[in-house]
Amino acid sequence: ENSPAPLPERAIYGFALFLGSWFGFMLYLIWAYVPETWLFSLGLTYWPQKYWAVALPAYLLVSIGIGYVLLFGINMMSTAPLNSTHTVTDNYAKKQQQKKFQEEAIPALRDIPISEVNRMFFLPEK
Amino acid sequence: MEERPYRSASGAPIALRRRQHSASCRELAVRCPRLQLRSLSAVTSAVWLAAYGLFVLSENSMVLSAAIFITLIGLIIYLHFVKIDQESLLVIGSLGIQVTSSYASGKESTTFIEMGQVKDVVINEAIHMQKVIYYLCILLQDPGDPQGVSEVVPLFQSSKPRLDCLIEVYKSCQEILEQRKTAPQSS
Numbered sequence: 001e002n003s004p005a006p007l008p009e010r011a012i013y014g015f016a017l018f019l020g021s022w023f024g025f026m027l028y029l030i031w032a033y034v035p036e037t038w039l040f041s042l043g044l045t046y047w048p049q050k051y052w053a054v055a056l057p058a059y060l061l062v063s064i065g066i067g068y069v070l071l072f073g074i075n076m077m078s079t080a081p082l083n084s085t086h087t088v089t090d091n092y093a094k095k096q097q098q099k100k101f102q103e104e105a106i107p108a109l110r111d112i113p114i115s116e117v118n119r120m121f122f123l124p125e126k
Numbered sequence: 127m128e129e130r131p132y133r134s135a136s137g138a139p140i141a142l143r144r145r146q147h148s149a150s151c152r153e154l155a156v157r158c159p160r161l162q163l164r165s166l167s168a169v170t171s172a173v174w175l176a177a178y179g180l181f182v183l184s185e186n187s188m189v190l191s192a193a194i195f196i197t198l199i200g201l202i203i204y205l206h207f208v209k210i211d212q213e214s215l216l217v218i219g220s221l222g223i224q225v226t227s228s229y230a231s232g233k234e235s236t237t238f239i240e241m242g243q244v245k246d247v248v249i250n251e252a253i254h255m256q257k258v259i260y261y262l263c264i265l266l267q268d269p270g271d272p273q274g275v276s277e278v279v280p281l282f283q284s285s286k287p288r289l290d291c292l293i294e295v296y297k298s299c300q301e302i303l304e305q306r307k308t309a310p311q312s313s
Contacts (some may be wrong), residue, residue, distance in 0.1 A: 079253050082261060082280045087252040089275060113273075115246045115265070122249065122293050123300060 028053070088114050132291040134159075135259050140285050142294060150219025150302055154295050157212045158285045161205075161230060173197055206231040210284040215295065217302045223247075223264060225281060237279075241306065243267055245275060247299040249292050260289045262296065 032053035039047060080086040093111035101107065129143040138159040145153045177193030209230040216224040222240040229235075245265040251258055262281045268274035287295075 076255075082252055082254060082263075082283070083278050085275050085278055087250055088265070088278060094274065114248050114250060118246075118248045118296070119300075122296050 130294075133288050135257070135286040135288060140287060140291070142287070142291050144294075144298060150305055151217070152298050152302055153214060153216045154298055155212055155214035156282055156285045156287055156291070158210055160211075161209060166201075170197055202231075205229065206233055213282050213285055215281060215299070217299055219302050219305050225279075227284070239264060239266070239279065244303075247296065247303060249289070249296050250278070250280075259286060260292055261286065262292050 096110055099108040127145045129141050131141050134140050141157045143155045174193055177189050181189045210227050211230045212228045214226045222238055225237045227235050243266050245267040247264050249260055250263050251260050264279040265275045266277040268276035
């Protein structure tokens, strides 16, 4: 129902986006390169200054560069510090229900407390 | 009493010393690597070269005396507040756990956690500065919920021993903590 397979509607969306992006690019080139006097003589007097044809790409590239550093910083800030309980448990683990043990059945999936995990790993079984 | 060499998470040599004071009292101390002469000389030369460069540019001799002053004050502050010489853990079975950090200048900072608050001492793994490290921590009991953990107290933060050293410390602590369950006394 939500498959990523190609559909006729998706082909039409893709083609419309293709035409739209080509049109936008041609418009940008015309705005950047055609002299102002020619545009005035055609009646197009209220277009933005050509300064922005250079400024906007420069702003965009610097934002992308800053975005890399910002994303890295956000990742580091969202990492739980070593003294937080989020390294050990979370809301789902605290509210989990203990299912009854059934014979001959695979035990239900649950979050095992860290004390039990440590005993299993590090204390030798006698 | 025995002392064994191990490695920290960054590869520096550390030593673990274990002392058994009695059947229910153990002291585990991790000694961090000392301040290296070569790193001290490197930092001092770098600061003094930078100050000399500034002096050549600005012709102001105060820069040189300021650099000497800054180096001395910086070294004292580093030794007194930052450089940890030894971190130790004293586990007393019925009383509590005492965590001591001794700085290179001789200052000691101590924290005591009574046994009623201690739920368990475990080795936890967490992400720390683009690495996943193992570290020993004390889980404190949540007074309202017997299964819950109210706080996590990480230990050996400056020496950061590797897993083999942590397993030794963990086994020693667990031997004492198990005695609480077999001999329950009024808290």
